[in-house]
Amino acid sequence: MCGIVGIFDIKEKREINRELLSRMNESQFHRGPDEGGLHVEAGLGFGHRRLSIIDLSSGQQPMVSHDKNAVLTFNGEIYNFLELRKELEAMGYIFQTHCDTEVILYGWQAWGESCVDRLRGMFAFAVWDRDKQTLFLARDRLGVKPLYYAELANGQFIFGSELKSLKEHPELPKILDPRAVEEYFGFGYVPDPKTIYKNVYKLEPGYCLTLKRGGKTYQPRQYWDVKFTPRSLKDEKATAEELIERLREAVKIRMVADVPLGAFLSGGVDSSAVVAIMAGLSPDPVNTCSISFGDPAFNESKFAAQVADRYHTAHRVEQVDPDDFSLVDQLAGLYDEPYADSSALPTYRVCELAKKQVTVVLSGDGGDENLAGYRRYRWHAYEEQMRNWLPDVIRKPVFGLLGQVYPKADWAPKIFRAKSTFESIARDSMSGYFHSVSVLSNGLRRKLFSEQLRSDLQGYQAVDVFKRYADKAPTESPLALVQYLDIKTYLPGDILTKVDRASMAHALEVRVPLLDHKLVEWMAGLQPEIKLKGREGKYIFKKSLENYLPDDILYRPKMGFAVPLAAWFKGPLKNKMRESLLGENISQCGLFNQTFLQQIVNQHQSGLRDYSAPIWSLLMFEAFLRNNN
Known part of the structure; x- marks a missing residue:
């Protein structure tokens, strides 16, 4: 795992x-503390920071081909590099290293842009072809590895693994994009391809980009997409067995490393499944780590210990202080743009713990998106039934009225919080699903934003992100559609961003077997009814694991990394929250309604309303503004 940067003069040398x-x-030293390298020639500069994982003694980057015609800077891991190497050697290419970097370099020379179709792994890379005067960039299919880019007014094209590397360039205009602000307060992150800045972009997962010197235009090109085309259904037992075999292969190819390797073990289904498979493939005890919480409502450590005992792993666990908010200010520097997933705090801590043991870990990320594990999928299915049963002329006014008059009961048990459900059912499918996942509702955002920001948005709404993907979604299934939306937005924008920045802050590589693209393609073809069966999400996955994990791991309610935000903002962070939301950075940026901000602060601290989600989003935005000055 590494960090890459580059400067390319589009117009001349x-x-x-x-x-x-x-x-x-x-600026990305943390991503690769082992080595650094630069390549500079007329009109082009590549940089690389290396975290050595395979072939520790060679494989330095940027890497130049034998004929001096191609230069590569690469971040990631290619798991099928040995078979590609054999194919390239048969074509006459001679290798000087034993690493995957050289395979991409000669893969480019042999196959051109189509080289990316052959790669199996997580990657972001740039290759310069001197003969063709062409710069080619690519990002892996699911977006495990990040890649940012911008074209500057001076004719330079710059790119990097993190936004902070681009911000080092004095010609980069750091102008906030109003639409990105709207998307951030809608989703809690800025979805690809936007960033918080105008004219600065993320290369989307499954996309590549080709620039020619002297060329006037360039456009990202999609080379891969997940297809939700259902296959003929085998019997349940055969499907479950095949799922385990495919997972085993995805795990096995990710266990190759010349440095210590382990796994995150939260005690949830996905991480426990990965550890169980690793244990069956490793002659030595698997290194596992987890963190525990003092609050039993969020503490999965006893389940993690259960799995660790069963598979005799070398397990480490540390308890996180429920008031571990010391990282709040640090997160802004870590993520470079506003990012409001508070589970970034415990994720940072578990990466910190893992690094004490290993350099590479496997994680269980991706299981919920691919196998319909989120509770919101079940609720969306119920709401879709209501939309299908009731015509719009009845459903929208009736449930719209119920949503208006039903009291908002933040204090009540979830079963009694019907207001949000009524509001969602009153909407169409896309708007309803957005309402269920949004950090701030449409109404809250309208109240929060200043008149100037609302004017600048010109009617644009964050839900348009969903609509853009829904228009080209390769499925007619309501369940597959929302899975597709999450794979395109929440997975790369929130989950994978969180893990990449938290792990790279500790020079830790995270590999994600459940996001192996071959496995993802196979899972996408499973019938929706064996993913979500009744109330049971990830049904076929859980059935396949019954010989590997106990029922109280497989069939208990889903938990997660949660932090007690509501209590923090009434207690230890009370003053910090007030200073941040009502201070100069927020008031002077001109984006927010100051009267409503005061109302949020007062009502939350009095206990009248639970505004913890908007407050955290604003807190992270204010920290970004401070970090951006």
């Missing part, structure tokens, strides 16, 4: 500022 390139590269 002007000299590249080596010192600037070095600053951009060193």
Whole structure:
């Protein structure tokens, strides 16, 4: 795992500022503390920070081909590099290293842009072809590895693994994009391809980008998409057995490393499944780690210990202080743009713990999106039934009225919080699903935003992100559609961003077998009814694991990394919250309604309303503004 940067002169071969390139590269030192390298020639500069995982003694980057015609800077791991290497050797290519980097380099020379179709792994890379005067960039299919880019007014194209590397360039205009602000307060992150800045972008998962020197235009091209085309259903037992075999293969190819390797073990289904499979493939005890919480409502450590005992892992667990909010200010520097998933705090801590043991870990991320594990999928299915049963002329006014008059009861048990459900059913399918996942509802955002910001948005709404993907979704299934939306937005924008930044802050590589693209393609073809069966999400996955994990792991309610935000903002963070939301950075940016901000603060601290989600989102936005100055 590494960090990459680059500067490319689109128009001509002007000299590249080596010192600037070095600053951009060193801003990502944490991603690759083992080695750093630069390549500079007329009109082009590449930088690389290396975290050595395979072939520790060679494989330095940027890497130049034998004929000096191609240069590569690469972040990630290619798991099928040995078979690709054999194919390239048969074509006459001679290798000097034993690493996957060289395979991409000669893969480009042999196959051109189609080289990306052959790669199995997580990656973001740039290759410069001197003969063709072409710069080619690509990002892996699911977006495990990040890649940011921008074209500057001076004719330079810059890119990097993290936004902070681009911000080192003095010509980068850091102008906030109003639509990105709307999306952030809708989703809690800025979905690809936008960033918080105008004219700065993320290359979307499954996309590549080709630039030619002297060329006037360039456009990202999609080379892969997940297809939800149902296959003929085998019997349940055969499907479950095949799922385990495919998972075993995805895990096995991710256990190759020349450094210590382990796994996250939360005690949930997905991480427990990965550990169970690893244990069956490893002659030595698997290194596992987890963190525990003082609050039993969020504490899965006893379930993690149960799995660790069953598979005799070398397990480490540390308890996180329920008031561990010391990282709040640090997160802004970690994520570079506003990011409101509070589970980033415990994720940072579990990565910190893992690094004490290992350099590479396997995680269980991706199971919920691919196998319909989130509770919101079940609720969406119920709501879709209501939409199908009742015509719009009845459903929208009736449930719209119920949503208006039903009291908002933040204090009540979830079963009595019907207001949000009524509001969702009154909407169409896309707007309803967005309402169920949004951090701030449409109404809250309207109240929160200033008149100027509402004017600048010109009617644009965050739900348009969903509509853009829904228009090209390769499925007619309501369940598959919302899975597709999450794979395109929540998975790369929230989950994978969280893990990448938290792990790279500790120079820790995280591999994700449940996001192996071959496994993802196979799972996408499973019938929806064996993913979500009645009230049971991930049904076929859980059935396949019954010989590997106990029922109280497989069939208990889903938990997660949660932090006690509501209590923090009434207690230890009370003053910090008030200073941040009512201070100069927020008031002077001109984006927010100051009267409503005061109302949020007062009502939350009095206990009248639970505004913890909007408050955390604002707190992270204010920290970003401070970090952006």
